[in-house]
Amino acid sequence: MNIEMQLKSKVIAAVKELYGQEINEKQAQVQITRKDLTGDFTIVVFPLLKISKKSPEETGKDIGEFIKNSEESVANYNVVKGFLNIELEADYWLNLINEITEDDDHGYKKADENSPLMMIEYSSPNTNKPLHLGHIRNNLLGYSLSRIAAANGNKVVKTNIVNDRGIHICKSMLAWKKWGEGITPESSGKKGDHLVGDFYVKFDKEYKTEIKNLINEKISEYPALKDVSDFSAEFSALKAKKKTKEGHNDEENEKFKACTELSKYAENNAPLILEAREMLRKWEAKDPEVYADWEMMNQWVYAGFDVSYKKLGVDFDKIYYESDTYTVGRDMVLEGLENDLFYRKDDGSVWCDLSDKGLDEKLLLRKDGTSVYMTQDMGTAKLRFDDYDIDKMVYVVGNEQDYHFQVLSLLLDKVGFKWGKGLVHFSYGMVELPEGKMKSREGTVVDADDLADAMVNTAREMSKELGKLDGYTDEEAEKIYKMIAMGALKYFILKVDPRKNMTFNPEESIDFNGNTGPFIQYTYARIQSIFRKAAELGIDVKEHTPTNVDVDEKENNLIRMVANFPNIVAEAGKVFSPAIIANFVYDLAKEYNQFYHDHPITFEEDDDKKTMRLVLSKTVGKTIKNAMWLLGIDVPSKM
RNA sequence: GGUCCCGUAGCUCAGCUGGAUAGAGCAUCUCCCUUCUAAGGAGAGGGUCUUAGGUUCGAAUCCUAACGGGAUCACCA
Numbered sequence: 001m002n003i004e005m006q007l008k009s010k011v012i013a014a015v016k017e018l019y020g021q022e023i024n025e026k027q028a029q030v031q032i033t034r035k036d037l038t039g040d041f042t043i044v045v046f047p048l049l050k051i052s053k054k055s056p057e058e059t060g061k062d063i064g065e066f067i068k069n070s071e072e073s074v075a076n077y078n079v080v081k082g083f084l085n086i087e088l089e090a091d092y093w094l095n096l097i098n099e100i101t102e103d104d105d106h107g108y109k110k111a112d113e114n115s116p117l118m119m120i121e122y123s124s125p126n127t128n129k130p131l132h133l134g135h136i137r138n139n140l141l142g143y144s145l146s147r148i149a150a151a152n153g154n155k156v157v158k159t160n161i162v163n164d165r166g167i168h169i170c171k172s173m174l175a176w177k178k179w180g181e182g183i184t185p186e187s188s189g190k191k192g193d194h195l196v197g198d199f200y201v202k203f204d205k206e207y208k209t210e211i212k213n214l215i216n217e218k219i220s221e222y223p224a225l226k227d228v229s230d231f232s233a234e235f236s237a238l239k240a241k242k243k244t245k246e247g248h249n250d251e252e253n254e255k256f257k258a259c260t261e262l263s264k265y266a267e268n269n270a271p272l273i274l275e276a277r278e279m280l281r282k283w284e285a286k287d288p289e290v291y292a293d294w295e296m297m298n299q300w301v302y303a304g305f306d307v308s309y310k311k312l313g314v315d316f317d318k319i320y321y322e323s324d325t326y327t328v329g330r331d332m333v334l335e336g337l338e339n340d341l342f343y344r345k346d347d348g349s350v351w352c353d354l355s356d357k358g359l360d361e362k363l364l365l366r367k368d369g370t371s372v373y374m375t376q377d378m379g380t381a382k383l384r385f386d387d388y389d390i391d392k393m394v395y396v397v398g399n400e401q402d403y404h405f406q407v408l409s410l411l412l413d414k415v416g417f418k419w420g421k422g423l424v425h426f427s428y429g430m431v432e433l434p435e436g437k438m439k440s441r442e443g444t445v446v447d448a449d450d451l452a453d454a455m456v457n458t459a460r461e462m463s464k465e466l467g468k469l470d471g472y473t474d475e476e477a478e479k480i481y482k483m484i485a486m487g488a489l490k491y492f493i494l495k496v497d498p499r500k501n502m503t504f505n506p507e508e509s510i511d512f513n514g515n516t517g518p519f520i521q522y523t524y525a526r527i528q529s530i531f532r533k534a535a536e537l538g539i540d541v542k543e544h545t546p547t548n549v550d551v552d553e554k555e556n557n558l559i560r561m562v563a564n565f566p567n568i569v570a571e572a573g574k575v576f577s578p579a580i581i582a583n584f585v586y587d588l589a590k591e592y593n594q595f596y597h598d599h600p601i602t603f604e605e606d607d608d609k610k611t612m613r614l615v616l617s618k619t620v621g622k623t624i625k626n627a628m629w630l631l632g633i634d635v636p637s638k639m
Numbered sequence: 640g641g642u643c644c645c646g647u648a649g650c651u652c653a654g655c656u657g658g659a660u661a662g663a664g665c666a667u668c669u670c671c672c673u674u675c676u677a678a679g680g681a682g683a684g685g686g687u688c689u690u691a692g693g694u695u696c697g698a699a700u701c702c703u704a705a706c707g708g709g710a711u712c713a714c715c716a
Contacts, residue, residue, distance in 0.1 A: 026656090034659070044658060046696060056696090081659060082696090126716065168716060242640095268714090277714095322716095349714065358642080359712085366714045373716050402643065403711050429644080430710080437709090466678070484678085496652065500645070501709070508650090513678055514664040515652080522678050533675045583653060586663080597671095597680045639678075 004030050006071065007041055007086060014066040021051045032564070035557055038078055039085025040092075046082055056082030091547035093559040094612070098544045100562060100619050107565040107626050109153035117389055118154040120146045122396035123314070126163040127301040128172040129197035129440045131308050131448035133431045133504060134398065140493050141428055142396040143314040143632045144578040149394075151630055152573035157388060160316045161380050164298055165323045166373075170279040172196050173293055174272065175203035185300050191307065191449065192300025197440070203272065204441040210270035215262055224258040235259045277368075284370055311452045313486060313632060318387070320380055326371040329379025333364045336415050354410055362407050377408050378415070385419060392424065394576075399427040399499070426576055429501035431493075446506055455485035455510065462512055468639055480636050484518050487633045491517030494631050495582040515586055517633055520624060523589035524635040526596065527621035534602050534614065545615040549608045554595040558616060561588050562623045569630070578631055585627035592620050 011028040015021055027047045033039040045052075045059045052059040057079055064077035064084050076087040100106050122142020125131060131139075142158070150156045163169075176183075176199045185192040215231050228234045238256045242248055248256055267273065282290045309315065333350055336342045342352045342364060350365040364375055384390065395405060405425035412420030430437065431446075438445040459481040463469055469477045492510045496502045512518040534541055551559070565584070572580040601617060604610040625635050 029658080031658085037659085042659090046658075049696075083659060124716095128716095163716060166716060167714095264713095347714090363714055368714085370714085372714070376716090398710095399644070400710055401716090404716095406643095427644090432709085462678075466676095468676075468678080492651095500652090503651070505651085508665085511651095511665065516664080516678085518678055519664090522676080526676055526679080529676055537675090579653085583663090586653095590663085593679060594681095596675080600674070602675050639676085 003073065003088070003092075004041065007043070007067065010067045010071055011043055011063060013070070014063045015048060015051060018062050018066060019048075019051050019053075023048070023051070032560070033085050035553075037080065037085060038087060040088045040560065041086045043084040043086065044082075045079075045084055060084040090551070093556065093563065094545055094547040094549070094551065096563050097559055097615060097619055098547070101543065101545075101615055101622075104622065105626070106562075106619070106622055107569045108151040109569075111150065111153050111155045115153050115155050116391035117157065118149050118392045118394060119157045119159055119384060119388060119390045120149065120394045120396065121159045121161060122146075123160045123309075123316070124163060124397065125160075125305060126166075126168055127193075127196070127298050128168045128200045130191070130193040130304060132438060132440065132445035133448065133451060134438060134445075136312065136448050136451070136489070137428060137431050137493050137502075138396055138398070139309070139312055139314045140490050140632065141426070141498055141578060143312075144494055144581075144630060145394070145396065145426065145576055147630045147632060148569065148572050148576075148578060148581065151569050154392075157390075158315070158317045159320065159384070160318075161320045161322060161325070163376075164321050165283065165294075165326060167276055167280050168200070169294065169298075170276040170283065171203040171207075172200040173290075173297055174276050174279055175199035175206070176297065177293070185303070191304045192302075193304030193308070194447075194449075196297055196301050201441060201443055203276075207270055207272045210272055211263075211266045214266040214270055218262060218265065222258045222262055224254045225262070228255075231259070231262075235263065280370060281368060308448050308452075311449065311486075313634075320383065322376045322380070325379040325383055326376040327379065328382055329375035329377070330365065330369075330371050332378050332382060332415055333375055341414055352411060352414070354407065357410055359403075359407060359410070362411070364411075374404070374408065374411065377404075378411060381408075381412055381417070381423075385417070390419070392422065393419065394424045394426050396426045396428065399429055401425075402427055424576075426498075428498040432501055432503050434503060434505050434507075446504065452485070452489065455489050456481055458509060459485040459488070459512070459518075463639070472638075480639055483634045483636050484512070484521060484639060487517030487521045487628075487635075488512055489517070490631060490633050491520070491582060494578040495586070497579045498577060518639075520585055520589045520628065521633070521635050522639060523592055524621055524624045524628070525637060525639045527592070527617050527624075528637040530601055530614075530617055537602055539602060539610070539614075541614050541618075542611050543615075545612040546608045549606075549612045551612070554591070554599065555613070555616060557591055558588075558595055558620055561591060562619050565623050565627065568627075572630070581627050581630050585624055585631075588620065588627070589624060592617075592624075 007030045008025060008028045011030065012023055015023050029044040029047065031042050031044070033042045043063065045056050045063065048059055049056060052062065054062070060079035060082065064079060064086070067086060068074050068077055073089050073092045074086055075089045078085050078087070120142055123135065123139050125135060146156045146158045179202060180199060183195070185195050188195060219225050219228065219231060238248070238252060238259060241252065242256065279290055283294060333342060337344060337350055342350050344350050347367040348369070349363060349367040351361045351363055353361050355361070362374060363372055365371060381393070384393070397405065402425065405423065409420055409423045412423070433444070433446070463477070463481060463484070469480060488510050495515070531541065568580060568584045572578065599613060601610065601613045604613060628635050
């Protein structure tokens with residue numbers, strides 16, 4: 001039982017003893033005392049006034065006195081404005097530091113064979129385009145969450161589902177076939193995922209042209225649109241007007257309906273999309289030629305992804321491919337159809353009615369029998385639960401898919417999987433550019449590789465300018481540049497509350513000063529430097545600190561923060577938030593730098609004090625390292 | 640239109656299981672390297688916490704409504 005819990009139970013005991021009433025844990029509020037006030041923990045007495053029928057001051061004194069007399073580690077107390085501040089014995093914190101210094105895994109709980117197994121899915125790329133900044137957020141969150149989960153005593157399996165089939169893949173393939181002239185990553189010198197992505201963009205461009213032509217061809221068949229000269233302008237104007245308070249009048253409504261219909265017709269009947277659909281059918285029928293092209297192009301993409309993943313420092317324990325799982329999903333749907341869970345429409349498509357849950361009908365198989373996204377996810381889920389004894393399944397997927405996962409959970413439950421309801425959709429916000437959303441098809445994305453490379457270049461320039469790594473070999477220095485660059489990028493992404501959308505301005509480069517990854521890495525390197533200096537001076541660095549030294553406010557703050565780290569890890573695990581770790585480790589580094597600025601360490605003349613500061617520095621360094629590990633960020637011993 | 644998310648300093652974000660004077664960084668303006676790493680430290684200016692009600696001893700935090708922004712409701716994934 002930690003000290004906080006002990007104090008809480010003392011408050012409950014005190015109220016019972018003094019005022020003869022039972023209170024619950026919620027009424028016994030114990031919080032960490034504000035930094036600028038005297039004390040270690042604060043008890044809020046306001047909720048207790050009705051029971052005590054005394055003033056806040058008197059109530060605080062009553063309870064303070066009781067706790068002081070009954071709890072050994074409490075030295076004193078004070079009451080300020082109805083807040084009871086508890087002061088612990090001077091050596092309490094130093095004893096705690098001596099415990100922490102022995103534990104290299106400070107803050108981590110270990111898993112054993114009885115620990116729950118948590119599977120975390122993240123990344124989930126499509127093999128028709130390279131990774132962009134949105135994927136970076138996904139990957140970094142997923143990787144960090146898996147470490148946080150592990151540090152909270154879970155067995156963790158990191159998994160990736162590669163969306164390697166579907167109409168979007170066929171689009172890239174078709175464009176490559178038509179316009180690629182046999183180009184390959186080798187012949188072009190281009191990374192495979194980027195090459196394939198280029199053809200995805202090319203497809204979209206040509207497809208849009210076809211849609212436009214088709215609309216012009218057919219527009220005369222729609223009487224409501226006979227006066228319309230510029231279809232797309234008219235359609236967007238109507239869409240915009242629909243959103244206004246005013247809305248559409250009857251004529252506009254007619255027009256809007258016609259526009260929607262015509263636009264849908266063109267999208268579904270453009271020759272390119274028909275060809276792509278045909279290709280998908282052939283692929284599902286394992287047509288040898290289509291299949292061979294598909295395998296070849298996917299290999300290009302995988303080779304590209306491997307490079308990107310390595311750059312980001314993420315990895316997986318088990319990778320699933322949709323080309324393996326979609327048939328499983330289809331079988332599940334067909335089985336559900338036999339059991340009357342789903343139904344078939346006249347055109348042959350298969351649906352599930354979720355209107356009793358307040359949702360719509362959901363398509364599960366197209367009229368041509370091919371699978372959709374939902375079908376695949378059902379199959380993937382089944383395979384995973386067959387493969388592993390999963391206690392908790394977590395999907396790291398953007399919040400634009402909230403609806404999808406709501407449906408998936410209901411569907412899995414419906415087909416009889418007891419874990420269906422327990423799925424966790426870790427829904428994170430989008431990364432937006434100042435001008436709005438990123439769109440792969442339109443090429444308005446921040447490419448993952450480009451961004452990572454730019455970061456390394458900046459780190460290299462900065463380091464060279466500062467001359468910090470003089471004397472290192474190029475190879476060693478390069479390793480540190482990468483570490484710093486990735487530290488900056490990862491911290492930048494992870495410090496933001498994952499649920500919220502975040503803005504990234506490509507014009508303003510990611511900072512290396514202030515509230516950043518390199519600031520924290522720097523603090524760690526600085527601590528290591530102290531120990532190099534200590535060795536140089538021949539100081540015998542002891543394992544433990546004497547517990548009878550005076551500790552000033554800064555030192556005390558640091559100790560309390562380090563001691564609080566396990567609570568932070570638990571909290572981050574509970575709410576799935578690397579941001580909590582990130583903000584904690586920043587505060588810790590900042591506090592340490594302030595301490596460092598005006599406290600001599602190796603030069604301290606009082607030996608006991610010197611030892612205390614060295615031991616304290618060591619535990620701070622260890623805590624920084626452990627916290628950064630949870631974010632997937634490495635820390636250098638020199639920078 | 641239905642459902643969901645968001646609105647805190649010029650900008651990017653913390654703080655939100657109600658608690659003491661709302662915090663950082665960036666940007667702007669000062670100051671500090673003949674003691675351990677200046678990617679650091681100290682200071683100044685900058686806020687009706689979108690608005691209006693409500694609950695409460697106490698509201699940035701909880702509730703309701705409005706306003707503003709975003710997502711989603713596809714035979715795309």
